[in-house]
Amino acid sequence: MATGRPYDPALARPDPPAPPQNHLVSKNATNSLEDLLRNAEDDNESQHTQDATSRPPAPTDPHDLPLPASRPPSPQRPQGDRMVDPGQLGPRITEQASPPLYGEILKNAGNVLEHIKNGSVGKDSRHGRISITYYDYFDNLISDPTHIDDSANVAALYHVSEDVQQRLIFVEDLSKPTIDKLGETFSINPEFFEEHLLNSGYAGGKYDSPPARNWSTASFKKSYVSFRWIRPVYRLPTYFSSSDLDDLLDGSTTHFTRGKSVTTEILTNIFRLEWGLWTDPTKTVRMKRVCGLEERVSIWRKKLIGQNTEIVIVLLDPLPEISEMHQYWAPIGFQGQNGETDDDDDVSYHSSLIEEEPQRVRDQRSLAKSLDWLIGRERRKSDKHEKNREVLNTVIIEQIASRQAVSADLDRVFWTSQSVTDLEGRLKETKSTKSEICDALRMNRGPLSLSKPLFQLINQDTMTLLNQLRQVLDEIDIEMLDDAKMEDRLGLWRQIINRAQRELPELRSSLEPFIEFLIGLHPLSSSMELAAMRFELTQDIHEVWKNIDHIIDRLQRTSGSLTSNMGLLDSRRSIDEAHAVARLTELAFIFVPLSFAASVFGMQIEPFADPVPLSNFFIVAIVVTSFAYLMRMTMRSHWLIDLKATVRHDVRGYAARNGQPVQPGTLPMLLVFRSIATRLGTSIARTCKWAAKRTSSAAEKLWALLGFIISFVLLNGVASGIPLAVLWTCELDSNIQDAVSIAIVLIVIVLVGVPFWFRSKPKFRNALPDFIMDRVRQAPLWVRMTSIYLILTATFIVVPLALVWTRPLATGIKTGLTVGVVMVVILVMLIITLLGTLGRKSFDTFARHT
Known part of the structure; x- marks a missing residue:
C-alpha cells in the first residue's frame, strides 16, 4: 500500500484535469503539426507486443484503498518538457474543463485511423468485469498489491503520493469499462489497447487482423510496447472444435449426445488461437494434445505532470477458461429397492456416454459427486431438476513444464507418494502470467524490476517451445520414411513447419527492442545496477537467439528433406499409374475386337426383323440426350456445389466433435449418413419437445377450466357405478329401475358430490362460470x-x-x-x-x- 490512510470513495474522482494531452505530456507551444509529432518522440518508447494471463486476485474492500494525494499545482512545467498549444492544432480544438469521454476519443481517432475504426477497441466485450492490481515503488521497497474490481475506483489510480517513484498497474483480460476508464483517466492512445487486442477473439471470431506494422502510424514513436510469444501447454479435451469457434465467441455452442446436451460458453473476453504442435492427424478435440498458446503483453508508460512519479500500465491475457453446462435427458441416478438414489449406478446408466466424455469431465464429476456425498443425500433428493444439470468451469490448458525454477532431490523425491504428488503439482501448476509476476514481486520485497520476472517467463516458455519443436521435427524425420504416414500427415507437417518458420524469426527480431523497453522501466537510479542487469539480460537474449537460430536451421533442413521425399513419392506414384495404364492397354487388344464382333453379329437377330418407326428413334434420342444434359447442368450448378460444401462442412464438424478422425480429401458415406441422421434426430427431438410443451400447456389450461366438472362427474360416476350396475342387472320393472336410479344418483350427489363441492377451492370449481362470465362481460x-x-x-x-x-x-x-x-x-x-x-x-x- 502506498499510504496507511483509509480510502474515501468521494476522493476517488480526480480533480478536473486539463485536456487529454495535458495529463501525461509536456508543454511548450509549437506552430505546426510537425512540432506535435516531434513532441511525441520525446518519450523514449517502442512498439512491439505480447501478454500473459492470470486469474483475478481476491478483490479488496474499496475502504482499504489508500487515500489518494491531491494533484500538486504546477503552473510552471519542467524545461525539458514541451506542451503543445491546442490552439495550434486547428480551430476546432479548444480548452476544456475536463477530458472528453473515451468514446469520443475513439470516435475522433476512428475518423483518421482505419485500424481504430474497424478494430476491436471500440466494441463491447462479453463481460464488464474489471481486474486491476497495482504496486507502488518507493526508494528501496515495493508496496503490497492493491486490487480494484470496481470501475468507480479506477480514477483513483491517477492520484499518487509524492514519495512514490513508480506505480505499476497490471490489467488482466481487457473489458469495455476497463478500456474506457483507463483511457479517460490517463489519456492513453487507443492504439495501445487495439494492438493488444489484435487476433484476441475480443470482438468475435475475427483472427485475421493485420499486424501493427502495417498501420499508417507504424513509424511513429509511441509510449508503449507490445510483445507476443508462444506458451507451450497441453490442450485439454473439450466439446467444441475449431469449426465451432465463431459461434462460441459470438455466444455459446450446444453439442447433443445420446444422453445429454453440453452448452459451452467462454468466460473471458480475450480467447486467443492456439498453435497445434501434434503430428498425428487422428488426434481430435477429445484428446489431450500439445499446442502453443498465443500470449501478449502490452506496456504503457508516462510520467505525471509536475511529479517524478511514472505510471506503468501492463496489459495481460487471462487463462482460456470456459463453462460447460451438462443437461441430462434423465436423472443421473435411479431409485433402488429401498427408495434411495443409487449414484454408483451412474456409470452403468451412462455406459454408452462414457466413451464420448473427456476424461477431464469425468474427473470433475467424480469430485463433484464426492462433495455431494459429504453434504448429504437428503439435499440431493430435494431438487430433482438440478440433479439433471451440471455446470463445470475449467481452464482448458495444462502446463507442460514449470515456468519457474523447481529444485528437488530426485534421489529421494520418489520415496513417498506425497512428495511425488507435490512434485507433480509443481511441474503441472498452470498459472497465468499475471499470477507468476505477482508471485515474484511478493517474494522479493525490494525494488525488483518488471524485466526480470517477465523475461524469465518468456525465456522459459521459448525454451520449452523450442524443445517441443525439436521433438516434432524428430518425429517428422522418422515418419517421413513411411509412405503411408507421409500421405496421411503431409498437410499437418507442412502447417507446423510453415508456422514455425514465420513465428521464430518474428520472435527473434522483436525480443531485443522489447527487453530494451523493459530495462527502461527499472525503478532504480543506480547506473551500475542498470548496467549489470542489461549485461545479464543481453547474455540471456544471445542464448535464446542461438537456440532459435538452431531450430530455424533445423526447420530448413527438415523442409528440404520433406520436399525431396514428396518428389520421390510423386515419382513412385507416377510409375505405378504408368504400369496400370500399360495393363489396361494390353486388355484393349482383347476387348476391342470382341466388341466389334459383337456389334456386327448383334444386329442380325429376329427382334429387328420388323423395323420400328423413325419417330420412335427421335423421341428416344431427344429424351436421353435431354436427361444427360440436364444431369450435366445439375452437377455443375452453384446450388448443388454449395449444398455439397455445406454438407461436407457439417460432416467434418460432426466428426471433430465426436472424436472421429477424417482424412483431408475423403468423407465416408457412413459418416455422412450418421451426421444427417444426427441433425434430423435433433430436429425431431426439438419438434417433439415443442409439441409436448404446447400439448402440456393446453392440457393444463383445459384442466384448469373444466377440471372441476370432469372430476365431479367422474367421482359421482364411480361412486354410483356399482349400485347402478347391480340394479340394472336385476329383473325389475323399468319404472322402478328409473326411480331407484334417480334416487341413487341423488344420494351419491348428496353424499359425495356436495362434500366434494365444499372441499374444493372456489377458484377451481368456479373456473368455468368465471370464464363464461368474463366472456359475457367482454x-x-x-x-x-x-x-x-x-x-x-x-x-x-x-x-x-x-x-x-x-x-x-x-x-x-x-x-x-x-x-x-x-x-x-x-x-x-x-x-x-x-x-x-x-x-x-x-x-x-x-x-x-x-
Missing part, C-alpha cells in the same frame, strides 16, 4: 341481448313445443297449443321490453332530479 351489449333472447326462446318455445309435438295428440290440438305458446311468449317479451323501457326512463328522470 361481449358487446347487442350480443348479450341476442343471447338472452335466444335462451328465452329455447326455454319457453322450443321446450314446450317439443313436449306438445311428442305427445299422442290430434294435429289440431297440437297446432292450437303451438299458437298459444308462441302468443304467450311474444306477449311476455313485449311486457318485459315495455317494463324495461319505462324503468330506464324513470331511472333517468330520478337521476336528473337528484
Whole structure:
C-alpha cells in the first residue's frame, strides 16, 4: 500500500484535469503539426507486443484503498518538457474543463485511423468485469498489491503520493469499462489497447487482423510496447472444435449426445488461437494434445505532470477458461429397492456416454459427486431438476513444464507418494502470467524490476517451445520414411513447419527492442545496477537467439528433406499409374475386337426383323440426350456445389466433435449418413419437445377450466357405478329401475358430490362460470341481448313445443297449443321490453332530479 490512510470513495474522482494531452505530456507551444509529432518522440518508447494471463486476485474492500494525494499545482512545467498549444492544432480544438469521454476519443481517432475504426477497441466485450492490481515503488521497497474490481475506483489510480517513484498497474483480460476508464483517466492512445487486442477473439471470431506494422502510424514513436510469444501447454479435451469457434465467441455452442446436451460458453473476453504442435492427424478435440498458446503483453508508460512519479500500465491475457453446462435427458441416478438414489449406478446408466466424455469431465464429476456425498443425500433428493444439470468451469490448458525454477532431490523425491504428488503439482501448476509476476514481486520485497520476472517467463516458455519443436521435427524425420504416414500427415507437417518458420524469426527480431523497453522501466537510479542487469539480460537474449537460430536451421533442413521425399513419392506414384495404364492397354487388344464382333453379329437377330418407326428413334434420342444434359447442368450448378460444401462442412464438424478422425480429401458415406441422421434426430427431438410443451400447456389450461366438472362427474360416476350396475342387472320393472336410479344418483350427489363441492377451492370449481362470465362481460351489449333472447326462446318455445309435438295428440290440438305458446311468449317479451323501457326512463328522470 502506498499510504496507511483509509480510502474515501468521494476522493476517488480526480480533480478536473486539463485536456487529454495535458495529463501525461509536456508543454511548450509549437506552430505546426510537425512540432506535435516531434513532441511525441520525446518519450523514449517502442512498439512491439505480447501478454500473459492470470486469474483475478481476491478483490479488496474499496475502504482499504489508500487515500489518494491531491494533484500538486504546477503552473510552471519542467524545461525539458514541451506542451503543445491546442490552439495550434486547428480551430476546432479548444480548452476544456475536463477530458472528453473515451468514446469520443475513439470516435475522433476512428475518423483518421482505419485500424481504430474497424478494430476491436471500440466494441463491447462479453463481460464488464474489471481486474486491476497495482504496486507502488518507493526508494528501496515495493508496496503490497492493491486490487480494484470496481470501475468507480479506477480514477483513483491517477492520484499518487509524492514519495512514490513508480506505480505499476497490471490489467488482466481487457473489458469495455476497463478500456474506457483507463483511457479517460490517463489519456492513453487507443492504439495501445487495439494492438493488444489484435487476433484476441475480443470482438468475435475475427483472427485475421493485420499486424501493427502495417498501420499508417507504424513509424511513429509511441509510449508503449507490445510483445507476443508462444506458451507451450497441453490442450485439454473439450466439446467444441475449431469449426465451432465463431459461434462460441459470438455466444455459446450446444453439442447433443445420446444422453445429454453440453452448452459451452467462454468466460473471458480475450480467447486467443492456439498453435497445434501434434503430428498425428487422428488426434481430435477429445484428446489431450500439445499446442502453443498465443500470449501478449502490452506496456504503457508516462510520467505525471509536475511529479517524478511514472505510471506503468501492463496489459495481460487471462487463462482460456470456459463453462460447460451438462443437461441430462434423465436423472443421473435411479431409485433402488429401498427408495434411495443409487449414484454408483451412474456409470452403468451412462455406459454408452462414457466413451464420448473427456476424461477431464469425468474427473470433475467424480469430485463433484464426492462433495455431494459429504453434504448429504437428503439435499440431493430435494431438487430433482438440478440433479439433471451440471455446470463445470475449467481452464482448458495444462502446463507442460514449470515456468519457474523447481529444485528437488530426485534421489529421494520418489520415496513417498506425497512428495511425488507435490512434485507433480509443481511441474503441472498452470498459472497465468499475471499470477507468476505477482508471485515474484511478493517474494522479493525490494525494488525488483518488471524485466526480470517477465523475461524469465518468456525465456522459459521459448525454451520449452523450442524443445517441443525439436521433438516434432524428430518425429517428422522418422515418419517421413513411411509412405503411408507421409500421405496421411503431409498437410499437418507442412502447417507446423510453415508456422514455425514465420513465428521464430518474428520472435527473434522483436525480443531485443522489447527487453530494451523493459530495462527502461527499472525503478532504480543506480547506473551500475542498470548496467549489470542489461549485461545479464543481453547474455540471456544471445542464448535464446542461438537456440532459435538452431531450430530455424533445423526447420530448413527438415523442409528440404520433406520436399525431396514428396518428389520421390510423386515419382513412385507416377510409375505405378504408368504400369496400370500399360495393363489396361494390353486388355484393349482383347476387348476391342470382341466388341466389334459383337456389334456386327448383334444386329442380325429376329427382334429387328420388323423395323420400328423413325419417330420412335427421335423421341428416344431427344429424351436421353435431354436427361444427360440436364444431369450435366445439375452437377455443375452453384446450388448443388454449395449444398455439397455445406454438407461436407457439417460432416467434418460432426466428426471433430465426436472424436472421429477424417482424412483431408475423403468423407465416408457412413459418416455422412450418421451426421444427417444426427441433425434430423435433433430436429425431431426439438419438434417433439415443442409439441409436448404446447400439448402440456393446453392440457393444463383445459384442466384448469373444466377440471372441476370432469372430476365431479367422474367421482359421482364411480361412486354410483356399482349400485347402478347391480340394479340394472336385476329383473325389475323399468319404472322402478328409473326411480331407484334417480334416487341413487341423488344420494351419491348428496353424499359425495356436495362434500366434494365444499372441499374444493372456489377458484377451481368456479373456473368455468368465471370464464363464461368474463366472456359475457367482454361481449358487446347487442350480443348479450341476442343471447338472452335466444335462451328465452329455447326455454319457453322450443321446450314446450317439443313436449306438445311428442305427445299422442290430434294435429289440431297440437297446432292450437303451438299458437298459444308462441302468443304467450311474444306477449311476455313485449311486457318485459315495455317494463324495461319505462324503468330506464324513470331511472333517468330520478337521476336528473337528484
